[in-house]
Amino acid sequence: MPARETTGAPARAAARRERAARRMLRRRRVVAGVGAAALVAGLGGAAVFGAMADGREVPDAGAPASASPAPPAASALPTPRQTGSPAAPDPLCERAEVQRALADGDDAAVIEAAGGGEGFRRAVADEAAPCTTCATRTASGSA
Structure with a gap:
C-alpha cells in the first residue's frame, strides 16, 4: 500500500487558520462598531435626561436653530477717500x-x-x- 502524501495537509491547515483569523477580525470590528454606536447613544441619552432633570428645555432636533438678533442697521456707509494720486507706471x-x-x-x-x-x-x-x-x-x- 503506497504511503499517503501529507504535504497538502499542512497547507490546508494553514489556510483554515487564516480563514478563522479573518472571521475573528471581522467579528471584532462589528462588535467594536456596535459598541461605539451604543456609547454615543448612551451619552446622548444621558445628556438629554440630565437636562430634563435640571429643568432645562431640551431643543427639538427638527426645529430650526434660534437666530440671534440682527445687528443694528448702519445709518450711513463711510465714503472711501483717496490719499494722493496713484503713481504712474x-x-x-x-x-x-x-x-x-x-x-x-x-x-x-x-x-x-x-x-x-x-x-x-x-x-x-x-x-x-x-x-x-x-x-x-x-x-x-x-x-
Whole structure:
C-alpha cells in the first residue's frame, strides 16, 4: 500500500487558520462598531435626561436653530477717500539702457534693464512697454 502524501495537509491547515483569523477580525470590528454606536447613544441619552432633570428645555432636533438678533442697521456707509494720486507706471521704453539694449537686439539686457524678469513681466502686463514685442501676443494684446 503506497504511503499517503501529507504535504497538502499542512497547507490546508494553514489556510483554515487564516480563514478563522479573518472571521475573528471581522467579528471584532462589528462588535467594536456596535459598541461605539451604543456609547454615543448612551451619552446622548444621558445628556438629554440630565437636562430634563435640571429643568432645562431640551431643543427639538427638527426645529430650526434660534437666530440671534440682527445687528443694528448702519445709518450711513463711510465714503472711501483717496490719499494722493496713484503713481504712474515708469514707461520702460523711455529708459536709456532699455533703448540701448533694444538697438543692440540684446533681449537679456532689456530684461535686466527692466529690473529682472519680474520687472519686465510687470511692465509688459501693465502695458508700460510698447517698444517690446512678444511672439505670443495676438492682435487683441492677450496671449
